[in-house]
Amino acid sequence: MHAAPASAGAGTPPAVSGGAKRAVTLRAMRIAVLVKQIPRFEEMELGPDGRLRRDGVEPEMNPYCRRAVSKACELAAQRPGSSVRVVTMGPQSAEDTLREALAWGIERGVDIEGVHVTDPAFGGSDTLATAKALAAVLTREGPFDLVLAGRNSVDADTGQVPPQLAELLDLPFLTGVRHLHVDGEVVDARCEHDDGWLQARVRLPAILSCAERLCEPTKVDPEGRAAVPAGRIRRVAAAEVGPGPWGQAGSPTWVGPVKVLAAARARHRWPGVALATQVEHAVAELRRRGALDAPGAASGTARDRVPDPRPGARRVAVICEPGRAHMHRELLGKAAQLTGDVLAITLDEPDAPAMAGWGADAVVHLRGPNVEEDVARAVADLLAREPVWAAITGSTAWGREVASRVAVRLDAGLVGDAVDLEVADDARLVAWKPAFGGQLVAAIGYDSAVQLATVRAGVLPLLEPRAGTPVPAPEALAFGSRERVHVLARTRDDDLDVLADARSVIGVGRGVRPDEYGMLEPLRDVLGAELGATRKVTDEGWLPRARQIGITGRSIAPRLFVSIGASGKFNHMVGVRAAGTVLAINPDPDAPVFDAADVGIVGDWHEAVPLLVAALTTGAHR
Numbered sequence: 001m002h003a004a005p006a007s008a009g010a011g012t013p014p015a016v017s018g019g020a021k022r023a024v025t026l027r028a029m030r031i032a033v034l035v036k037q038i039p040r041f042e043e044m045e046l047g048p049d050g051r052l053r054r055d056g057v058e059p060e061m062n063p064y065c066r067r068a069v070s071k072a073c074e075l076a077a078q079r080p081g082s083s084v085r086v087v088t089m090g091p092q093s094a095e096d097t098l099r100e101a102l103a104w105g106i107e108r109g110v111d112i113e114g115v116h117v118t119d120p121a122f123g124g125s126d127t128l129a130t131a132k133a134l135a136a137v138l139t140r141e142g143p144f145d146l147v148l149a150g151r152n153s154v155d156a157d158t159g160q161v162p163p164q165l166a167e168l169l170d171l172p173f174l175t176g177v178r179h180l181h182v183d184g185e186v187v188d189a190r191c192e193h194d195d196g197w198l199q200a201r202v203r204l205p206a207i208l209s210c211a212e213r214l215c216e217p218t219k220v221d222p223e224g225r226a227a228v229p230a231g232r233i234r235r236v237a238a239a240e241v242g243p244g245p246w247g248q249a250g251s252p253t254w255v256g257p258v259k260v261l262a263a264a265r266a267r268h269r270w271p272g273v274a275l276a277t278q279v280e281h282a283v284a285e286l287r288r289r290g291a292l293d294a295p296g297a298a299s300g301t302a303r304d305r306v307p308d309p310r311p312g313a314r315r316v317a318v319i320c321e322p323g324r325a326h327m328h329r330e331l332l333g334k335a336a337q338l339t340g341d342v343l344a345i346t347l348d349e350p351d352a353p354a355m356a357g358w359g360a361d362a363v364v365h366l367r368g369p370n371v372e373e374d375v376a377r378a379v380a381d382l383l384a385r386e387p388v389w390a391a392i393t394g395s396t397a398w399g400r401e402v403a404s405r406v407a408v409r410l411d412a413g414l415v416g417d418a419v420d421l422e423v424a425d426d427a428r429l430v431a432w433k434p435a436f437g438g439q440l441v442a443a444i445g446y447d448s449a450v451q452l453a454t455v456r457a458g459v460l461p462l463l464e465p466r467a468g469t470p471v472p473a474p475e476a477l478a479f480g481s482r483e484r485v486h487v488l489a490r491t492r493d494d495d496l497d498v499l500a501d502a503r504s505v506i507g508v509g510r511g512v513r514p515d516e517y518g519m520l521e522p523l524r525d526v527l528g529a530e531l532g533a534t535r536k537v538t539d540e541g542w543l544p545r546a547r548q549i550g551i552t553g554r555s556i557a558p559r560l561f562v563s564i565g566a567s568g569k570f571n572h573m574v575g576v577r578a579a580g581t582v583l584a585i586n587p588d589p590d591a592p593v594f595d596a597a598d599v600g601i602v603g604d605w606h607e608a609v610p611l612l613v614a615a616l617t618t619g620a621h622r
Contacts, residue, residue, distance in 0.1 A: 025184035028081035029204075032138055033072045034149040034162070035065040035088045037097040061097045064150025066217035067210040069101040072148050074215065075182060076110045084110055085141055089117040089125075089133060095233060099225040102232050104218040114233040115141060121238035124248030128407060128414065131164035132250065136241045138169065145185075147207040151176050154551045158416030159397075162209040163372075163404035172202040172373065172484040175397050178211040193397040194457075195546035196492035202485050213539060252413030256430070256443035265582060266598040271589060275603040279611040282583065282599045289598065291560040291581035292527075292616070306333050306359045306466040310340030314389035314427075318360070319379055319402060320346040322370050326497045327394045331455060332359035333463035335392060338423055343388060345379060350474045357465030362472050368479035371487055372398060376405035378479035383410060388450060390429050392421070395454035396496065403454050413446040415453045420460075429453070434555070456555070458500020494546035504529035504560040507549055507576070511565025511586075512605065514542040519606070520564070522613045527560065534572045549575035564605045568593020585609070 040060040061069075069086065076082035086101040088094045098114035105112030117137055125133065138144060147169075152159035159175065166173035176198075179190035191198040192211045238246050248254065268285050270278045286292050316335040320328045328344070335342040336359030344350070344360035347370055355363055366378050379402065383391060391406070393399040395417045407414035415431035419441065422430045429451040431444045499505060504527040506520060523529070531547060538548040549556060550572040557578035564585050566572060573596040576582060584597035585605045594600040601608050 024181075026079045027184060028079050029075060029083075029145040029182075030143065031072045031076055031082065031084045032141070032144040032147045033065075033068050033084060033086045033101065034134060034147065034165075035069060035086055035097055035101055036062045036150070036153050037088065037090055037094040038062045038153060038155040059093060059096070061100055061218065062150050062153050062155075063217065064152060064154070064210055064212055065097075066150075066219065067212060067214045068148040068150050069104055069218040070215050071180065071210060072146075073105045073108050073110045073112070073218075075146070076105070076112075077108050082111065084112040085115060085144070086112065087115045087117065087134065087137060087141070089122060089130060089137075091118060094118070096225060098233055099228045100220045101218060102228045103220040103224045106228065106232075107220075107224075112232070115236055116233055117236045117241070119238040119246075121244070121246045124251060124254075125246065126251035126253045126413070127158055127160040127404075127416070128164055128252060128411075129246060129248075129250040131161050131168055131408070133238075133241055133246055134161070135165055135168040137236060138165075140236075140241070143205070145204045146182075146187075147171070147205075149207065149209045151209045151211055159209070159400045160404045160407075160414060160416050162207055163401040164408050164414075166207045166373075167376070167405040167408035169207070172206045173208070173401060174198070174200055174202060174206070174485070175209045175401060176211045177208045178214055180208070180214065191397070192545060195494040195496040195544065196490065198397075198490055199488040200485055201488060212535075252411065252446060252448035253415060254445050254447065256445050258440055258442045265596055267594065267600070268598060269589075269594060269600040269602065271602060275601070275607060276611055278601045278603065279608060279615050282601050283612070283615040285599050286560070286581060286583065289581050291583075293559070304461065305464040306336050306357065307340055308466060309336075309361045309469065311361075313339045313341040315339065315341045315343055317343045317345055317379075317383060317388045317391040319391060319393035319399070319406075320344060320348065321394055321396060321398045321402075322347045323492075324394060324396075324496070326501075327396075327457055328355070329358045330458075330460040330462060331392055331394065334421060334455070334460045335359055335390075337463075338421060338429070339389065343386075345382065347375065352471045352474055354465075356469045356471050357467065359463075359466075360472060361469075363474040365474045365476050366479060367476055369481045369487075370490075371481055371485050372401040373405060373485060374479065374481045376402045376409070377482075378477070380406045380409035381479075382477065383450060390451040390453070392453045392455055395456045399454045403452050407452050410450050410452075411448065412450040412452050413448040415444045415446075418444075418453045418455050421453060421455070457496050458556070494544040496546055498530050499532055499547065499549070499554055499556050499558075502530040502556070502558050504562070505532045505549075505556060505558045505576075505579075506530070506562045506564060507532040507534070507566060507572075508537060508543075508564055509534045509566025509572075510536050510540070514540075520609065523562070523609050523616075526613055526616045527562070529560075529562065532556065532561075534566050551575070563593050563597065564609070566593060567591050568596055585612075 037059045072084045076084050149162040176192045177189045178192040181188040185204040318331045342359050344363045350363050418431040420432040424430045431453045506529045532549045533543045533547045538545045555575045559580040561576045561579040562583045582597040583599045584593040585601045585608050589602045
């Protein structure tokens with residue numbers, strides 16, 4: 001895709017954070033928006049067997065895509081002569097998603113059309129095959145100044161298509177854009193990452209993926225969608241896109257066996273019983289279930305040891321994100337278990353003895369700018385010279401872009417957000433990936449020579465370091481920058497590992513005001529718990545986004561999860577499917593949170609929490 005003609009002399013834009021008003025160049029833009037249709041998660045719920053009820057659930061536009069459409073229309077409406085083209089790839093039913101996007105733009109007077117990429121030949125496409133098809137369509141429909149997409153799709157949570165598309169089209173990319181300022185051909189963006197923020201500047205053309213809180217979401221009722229003229233939508237078949245191969249034939253990964261993860265909860269409650277008695281029963285049940293056991297108790301937390309090196313074995317590369325030593329340790333240990341020959345690739349100054357204990361048999365120290373597209377190019381060049389059997393990194397904003405771009409450059413299969421890795425009987429890698437909010441887990445296999453995966457933080461066991469392993473002498477490898485993405489600042493407002501490592505988590509909803517969090521401290525102390533939150537809480541800014549639990553937040557697996565002040569909607573509770581025990585406190589006996597809990601206390605948390613602390617403290621000193 002080539003850039004649209006750019007106006008000369010665009011100046012440096014002001015910082016996204018605001019400040020005094022400045023003159024802004026509002027030149028006409030051609031904007032493309034990528035949208036996806038998914039099941040309507042707000043209507044989903046768990047049945048009595050703990051499985052997902054999907055009967056009668058209507059499809060809808062992916063929540064992140066709603067922001068992309070809205071922002072595209074906003075930018076176009078501000079700039080006379082601008083146009084928006086909305087592109088979706090999917091079956092006939094996906095036309096409704098296009099119609100919703102078009103209706104939103106038409107209501108705002110935007111020059112907007114839809115492109116529906118649909119053909120049975122596209123069936124079975126993985127993210128790389130999808131990105132290749134969309135790249136061909138955008139090249140055919142372009143040129144475009146700006147391509148907007150959702151940060152990820154909540155039914156799959158890979159976040160791979162936008163950065164893979166950027167690599168295929170040779171464009172700069174920013175993910176999780178929360179604040180956006182476009183002045184002429186320069187974009188300033190503040191991006192919401194896993195546990196912090198990236199402030200960056202790029203020049204158009206560029207691809208941006210949108211955070212959920214970027215702007216008002218697109219939303220049009222069925223009548224409005226039906227009123228969109230048919231002539232606004234053009235269908236594109238596989239033959240018009242190019243020779244392919246498309247669909248499964250063009251996909252370097254494939255889906256194997258799928259497991260449904262039933263998460264039936266015990267749902268113990270004592271309706272009509274005094275609150276103090278409920279608390280006594282609840283604590284007894286928690287003790288019976290082992291939810292209050294100390295680390296290393298009978299339920300067991302003993303760690304396996306990192307295996308010794310196996311020279312000559314298939315090599316696994318671990319791409320280490322700067323500043324995430326805990327994640328490096330998880331990934332290196334797993335890589336050592338897979339093959340016993342591990343290459344650590346790091347931008348941080350390497351601590352060779354520690355990395356050797358964690359599983360590294362060789363270390364490459366990349367010396368260059370911490371800019372994802374530049375790091376990806378350096379990693380891909382390294383792996384092209386020194387091929388590996390597999391490469392893994394963390395499923396963070398940084399890891400997803402780096403791995404996605406490497407996958408394109410190596411034409412390799414990539415599985416995103418994996419929760420486990422195995423070696424199959426045919427000596428190929430198998431990555432287990434959750435889908436549909438964690439209701440399913442699928443075994444994904446590879447057909448490519450190099451097999452890539454991003455792994456969710458905190459899901460791999462932390463192995464005991466091995467001792468006496470020879471310390472590898474790190475190899476230094478310098479790389480440069482294309483200077484297309486200017487990173488102005490990277491900040492962290494939390495630690496991604498906090499909830500992943502927590503033995504106990506207290507999840508708060510809007511029923512607990514931020515000035516009341518101090519009232520939960522005694523319970524946090526007695527449980528050794530961390531605070532998590534619903535989306536509405538993080539929307540209000542009461543807790544960092546890294547503490548958000550649910551479909552558009554984190555999935556966690558503590559031994560005990562305590563829900564306080566939350567209604568317990570599916571979107572939130574699906575994030576604690578893997579929790580050992582769930583305790584819910586809510587004054588409404590019919591609140592849905594009780595259907596997703598093992599133990600329930602019906603009452604005002606202001607009264608219940610002190611009683612709970614007293615019961616737990618008394619029991620601890622018996």
